């Protein structure tokens with residue numbers, strides 16, 4: 103979902119891994135990490151364009167799909183090493199998973215009456 | 218139940234091999250994502266927020282015990298131990314990898330299942346009445362026709378790249394439990410003056426961005442001509458449906474743009490070239506498929522569901538029977554509806570162990586058959602009334618005994634923003650909050666029949682327009698808000714709900730709906746259901762709650 | 768780009784004549800529907816094979832009226848897939864073959880991908896322009912990887928329902 107982003111907004115590049123669909127973020131080391139906190143934050147349009155151009159190679163190389171640029175909150179937390187945080191609910195959920203307790207496959211009692 | 222012959226089995230097996238090759242070509246780079254996407258979609262594979270999602274077809278919502286066990290096994294082996302039953306009678310697995318998808322399809326084919334055409338711009342899995350074959354008011358089992366349609370639409374060479382997805386629903390009973398008026402094509406079985414069974418064909422219904430109640434294009438099409446008539450409709454749609462704007466590409470927009478009369482003329486002209494051809498369903502073909510749906514060998518028993526409830530030893534059991542067991546066409550039997558709407562259970566979700574248990578229970582108590590409803594519940598269609606206490610105890614012990622089918626806490630909800638890449642807002646947490654608010658089952662019985670439907674975006678997967686209370690998630694500058702409608706219904710008197718008030722945050726939505734229910738209880742007349750009261754008084758008295766809650 | 772006929776690579780004898788060009792006196796020519804409309808008489812009177820490019824938003828009837836209702840006066844009809852997702856030409860193909868009984872060559876152009884070839888063949892195309900390193904191999908795989916068909920489309924394959932009826936009747940006779 104491409105949103106209109108401010109020209110100077112701090113942003114990161116995200117995608118899904120082709121093989122398993124896992125959400126990943128582009129790191130400063132040029133790798134893809136499942137942790138938003140490890141993402142490389144860029145703050146200008148030219149820097150975003152340049153980063154996207156590099157990432158496109160991994161799309162062509164079948165490593166990731168669905169490249170997207172999202173706005174993040176770098177703030178003081180980033181300086182403390184916590185890394186960027188998502189701003190929208192959607193990106194927060196992409197970064198950390200569903201907000202609900204997922205069903206747990208607990209054993210159920212099978213009544214004695216069944217053969 | 219329908220059993221594949223070697224033709225069906227070979228086709229599904231070859232399709233699995235074909236998809237395996239397509240996945241390999243995608244992973245090697247021979248196919249781009251753009252080229253691959255329609256291929257994976259036509260095999261049910263989506264890329265969602267966190268992973269791939271595989272939507273497995275459960276044709277017309279009928280499952281055998283062995284198939285249910287395979288679904289459990291897939292949930293355990295390839296997913297996180299659970300699956301989600303959908304409003305289109307399918308099941309979705311949320312945590313799938315692309316690399317393993319072909320293996321899953323191969324496992325499914327071993328129990329005569331597939332994920333064909335559960336997505337993409339093609340004719341989707343045909344849906345039907347979950348009580349098919351057992352409903353007392355039924356004219357003929359609609360699954361016979363649904364199976365004929367399944368085969369006809371499978372890999373249809375002309376209609377695999379339509380302007381947009383295409384959904385067909387069929388009912389064989391006067392009470393419409395298949396929502397045929399809100400499908401691209403709806404089929405309603407009835408008899409002509411000579412007593413021959415055929416179909417009223419309804420076209421151009423649908424929900425989504427532009428909700429429309431379908432219009433009758435032909436009051437009666439004999440069984441023999443059904444496929445040629447549908448092929449004529451599809452052909453007109455494929456030629457003239459819009460392809461420039463995906464929001465205007467459904468058949469309802471075409472029917473609306475040129476009018477039902479002109480649309481009918483085009484279809485009838487095309488039909489003259491298609492009828493009396495090999496497309497005709499030969500009586501022997503119909504009979505051969507009908508044989509698969511012959512009723513099981515019921516015992517000669519007596520008694521009604523009402524008597525079973527009155528005679529129950531336990532008040533909780535009696536309440537469950539009243540809410541969840543429906544009358545069966547055969548005396549001494551009941552249709553058991555299993556609620557997947559327990560407190561804190563995401564609507565429609567079942568764990569692998571629950572699926573295994575249901576398979577066992579189906580084998581023991583229901584002639585090995587299970588159904589999936591478009592309310593995201595399950596059905597054991599052939600249960601002896603004398604087995605109800607034991608069956609209920611087993612369900613109850615597995616967290617499947619919630620006595621709320623058709624009641625206020627039987628909420629229909631799509632996956633929403635917790636899973637879905639298209640969502641604007643979450644659906645499941647709101648459904649859970651409402652379920653908690655209406656957790657008192659005695660009060661729920663007192664409130665009576667009430668359908669709440671929650672969709673996380675305008676795609677309306679939870680059919681919010683036709684919920685007695687409909688809730689649509691919207692995104693206002695990153696905030697999740699919910700738009701509430703009143704008075705929708707998907708039965709034979711299908712109607713679209715009317716918006717009441719501005720969109721509100723989730724907690725306000727819960728209060729609002731609680732207020733609507735209070736208003737209803739205060740003003741209802743004897744015997745009136747929620748939807749009847751709304752029909753009688755309109756939305757105004759309910760809007761007053763809105764101000765009170767503000 | 769490679770042109771295949773019935774799965775075999777062939778040279779293309781057809782000369783495409785677009786608007787400003789003069790129509791050559793002989794040899795097979797392929798003209799857009801619009802040109803056939805404006806120069807119908809000259810083109811139909813020519814003593815050499817005529818082919819037509821039918822856009823996918825045109826009705827087949829727009830073409831039949833120009834050839835006195837007899838599509839077999841044409842040697843080639845070319846249908847377009849401007850994008851592989853745009854499936855209108857599948858319907859045109861079946862109408863041309865099955866409704867109008869056309870027996871000449873029917874060619875698919877545009878975004879023709881290997882994974883759609885089976886559908887094209889089933890709808891009556893016998894020629895495709897296929898961008899591929901191994902077009903003949905791709906064709907072979909594509910049209911054979913799924914053997915059974917449920918729908919009668921006029922491609923001559925016995926359908927699964929027909930095969931079943933056959934089996935039923937044989938059993939009936941044996942019984």
Ligand code: SF4
Pocket residue numbers: 631632633634637638639640641672673674675676677678679
């Ligand atoms: S209604 Fe929207 S959010 Fe919900 S499942 Fe459908 S597409 Fe996703």
